[in-house]
Amino acid sequence: MGNVKRKLLHQTLRGYGLYAVLILLLSTPFFYFLIQKLHLDDVDEGLVLRADEFKMHILPGLNASEIDQWNRFNRDMKILKEPVIKGDSLSFQFYYDSLITELEPYRVLLSPVKIGNLPYTLSVKNDLIESEDLIMSLALLYSGLLVVLLAGLFYITKYYSNRLWLPFYNTLDSIEQYEIDKTHKPDLPDPAIEEFSRLNQSVQNLIDRSKVTYENQQEFIENAAHELQTPLAVLHAKLDSFLQLPDLTASQLAALSPLYDLLARLNRLNKNLLLLSKIDHQSYHTAERFDLALVVEKTIDFFEDQATEKNIRFEHVKLESHWVVYNMALVEILVSNLLLNALTHNREYGVIHIELKGSTLIISNTGATSTVLAADKLFQRFAKTGNASKGNGLGLAIVKKITDLYGWKIGYSFEDGLHCFKVRF
Amino acid sequence: MKVLLIEDEAGFAHDVKTYLTSNDMTCEWANTIETTLENISLFEYDCILLDLSLPDGNGMKVLTELRKQNKTEGVIIISAKDTLETRLEGLQLGADDYLTKPFHLSELLARIQSLFRRKHFEGNNMLQLNEIQIDMMAKSVKVNDQLVEMTKKEFELILYLIANKNRILSKSSLAEHLSGDMAYMLDNHDFVYTHMKNLKKKLISAGSKDYIKTVYGLGYQWVM
Structure with missing residues (x-):
């Protein structure tokens, strides 16, 4: 299962977004219904008021014979015989509007009145x-305002977060690009925000300490190897x-040979x-x-004897001329270690294919x-893959170190029964 | 031939001295720059073997001093340092050769002889051993005035064998001599057999005596 990583900013904005939606x-519906209710x-209040006014000012002087007359001139206030009701009632009703030929919603108040003792x-x-x-x-x-408000908040947060976290991302980039065996040290600025300043200080200290440790280790290896030279000599x-x-x-002489x-x-x-x-x-x-x-070509010549001795043939040697500007000694060391590797870990009557095409060198071997x-x-240094005791476990580590130094790409693959090493200079 | 060895490691110096002396050379030993400079001003040498890390300073000083005194002794630097820079510095200061420790004493002997030949035989540089005649300049070998076709490696082998005649040469010493600077890359020295077999065959079929003796399991010896 892949562990999906979220970005810091997205995490902050996710909360905002969810809340806004x-x-x-x-x-929106709540507001809609609230306004509707208020309205x-x-x-209703207006209807009741109009009914009360009618009852107070008009009803006392109204005769039953005048009802038709009243109804003719009042569209919104009519006196009906039917239905007979006991108390006031409010309801929604639809009436046909001949002007726009549609049914329109109306609010209707029905109230019982007595005219000439008739209900x-x-x-x-x-x-x-x-x-x-x-x-x-x-x-x-209202919704529009809310949308504008939330969107504004969202983008302002995003903008400020981006600016606020900028020193953090700068530090992150610096650490990511830093490699201990390269000479340059990342130059971390001192940001105004205390936490980031502390972070940068800590990172700087950590890098300095690691660098010193690394250099000590390198120096120790070099000194140790150097000191060993004399007793070896x-x-x-x-x-x-x-x-x-x-x-x-x-027999004494023969015993010296393995020494x-x-x-x-x-x-x-x-x-x-x-x-x-x-x-x-x-x-x-x-x-x-x-x-x-x-x-x-020079390196192949050098290893020719070794190959003949093991009955290994160089095949498909295709070398295209390719001019480069590097340290030649290092390139020689790289190529010879790759070839030595192909020879050492080969079998009797095996083959080695060598191809230099453009800036890509491919060495493949049985x-x-x-x-x-x-x-x-x-x-890796001294990594034993398969059969032990062949080689000294440093050849490919040296190759890797040189490619790392120059930023070249090196890859290993196994194709058609051949172990294949590819270097892109 | 008179050799001055400058080396602070007594055990190592002793072995070098013994090896050279048993090969008809006179070898004197100095272990500091001070005694070296004293020796140089008093005596003449054919060859100086110079270690670089000495108790009282860098051996390069000896080179500058030699130059100052207009001395023409051949100098071979023998040092554990093998960076390109030290090598170049040494050669620029007038050293003739540079040999990185550890090395085979047989290799050292061959280098001394080669240096001696370069210094003393200019132009016509011929080596005559019984019926075998070696032309250093043309890099050719004749047996009874008959030219023997040889590969570059076979030629180097015969020179190396002759330089160390009557001494037993280990297979690794021969292999490393043939491989030069890249010798440490070798993980197998068996290829020497093939070259040696071919050389032996060529010499015998050209009418030479069989001088190359196989020391079983170890190496070879030029017996003369």
Whole structure:
């Protein structure tokens, strides 16, 4: 399951957004009904008032014979024989409007009256057409205001958050780009906000301490390897001298042979350690223009004997000329370590394909094993993949370090039974 | 041939001295810059072997002093430092060769002899060993005046063998000599067998005696 990461700002704005939508959805109908209710109360009050006025001023002087006359001239206040009711009642009713030929909503008050001792019903009505529109307009206006208000809040928050968190994002970028083995140190500013200032200080301290630790470690490796050189040289000389002693028997001489091999191995290991600790911009700062194809060709020549000895053939050697400006010694070290790797971890009668196309060098080889290697462990120091004791476990670490130094891409893949290393210069 | 060895590691110096002395060379030993400068002003040497990290300073001082006194001794720097910078600095200050520790004593001997030859035989540089004649300039080998076709590596091998004649050379010493600066990249020294076999075959079929003796499991020896 992927752990979906949310952005800080989105997290803040999510709350705002949810709140705004909720308020809008809930308040708009509520507001609509509230205004409608207020308006209706107002209308009802008017109807009752008109009925009361009628009863007070007109009813006492009204004869039953005048009812038809009254009804003819009053559209909204009529005296009806039917229905007979006991108390006042308010209701909604629809009447046909001949002007716009539609049924229109009306509020109707029915009130019982007595004219000449006969019960009649007074009907007072008021149309609601205009008020409907008014309520709708009011509700829309209100929602509109709310939308504008919330949107404004949203964008202002976004704008200020962005500005507020800017130092944080700057620090984040600096840390992300920082690599301990590169020389430049990130230059973190001192922001006005206390928390960010503290963060930057802490990060700076952490980087400084790590850098010192890293440099100490590099220095230690270099010193250790250097100190080992002398005893190694003495051991070498002693062995060479011993070899010249007279009267050595054949079996004694044969016993010396593995010592030489071990010494060579120790020497190689030491040189590689020394190299690994020295690969940085300071030790290899010079750059020159050269043809990559020539370096590869030279390296192939160097390993020709080794390959013949193991019955390994170089095949599909396609080298296109490609001029670059780098430190040539480092490129040579890189190419030879890759080739050595392809030779060491090969099998008898195996093959090595080498292709230099543009700035891409591809070295693929048959392997002692025909399974995919763990790509993540491959470039680690002393990482043992599969059969142990071959190589000294530093070759590919050196390769990786050089590619890292120059920012080149290196990849491993397993294709058609070949272990394939690809470097993009 | 007279050699001055400047080296502060006594055990190492002793072995170098023994190895060179048993090869008909006179070897004197100094372990500080001070004694070195004294020796240089008093005696003449054919070759100076110079270590760089000495108790009383950097060995490069010796080089500048030699130059100041207009001395023409051949100098081989023997140092554990192997950065390009120190190498270039040494060569610019007048050193003739640079050998990184650790090395095979046989390699050192070959370098001393090569330096000596370069210094003393200008132009016509021929080596005659019984029926074998080696032309250093043309890089060719003749057996009984008959030219023997050789690869570059076979030629280097025969020179190295002769420089260390009658000494046992380990396979790794031969392999590293053939590989030069990149020697430490090798993880297998068996390829020497093939070259040696070919060289031996070529010499014998050209009418030379079989001088190359195989020391079983260890290496080879030029017996003369």
